[in-house]
Amino acid sequence: MEVVTVSPKYQVIIPLRVRRSLGIKPGQKVQVVLYENRIELIPILPAKKARGFLKGIDTTINREADRI
Secondary structure, eight states: OOOOOOOTTSOOOOOHHHHHHHTOOTTOOEEEEEETTEEEEEEOOOHHHHTTTTTTOOOOOOOOGGGO
16 A cells, blocks of 8 residues: 655655656646545546447347337
C-alpha cells in the first residue's frame, strides 16, 4: 500500500509504481469517484484504445415467438 500527502493546494502525487502499473502518462485524465467514504481514481482511456474491445462477443438473443 502506498501513502501520499495532500498538498496545501489539495494535490497528490500518484506513486511511480502505481503510475507504471496502470500506464498513466502526464496529462492523462482520471475520473475521481467518491465510493463508500473513499476516493477512487480511474484512468480514462482514449476512445481509440477502446475501439474493438467487444469484437467477437456473442450478440444472439433468445426472443419470444411474437417478438420476432
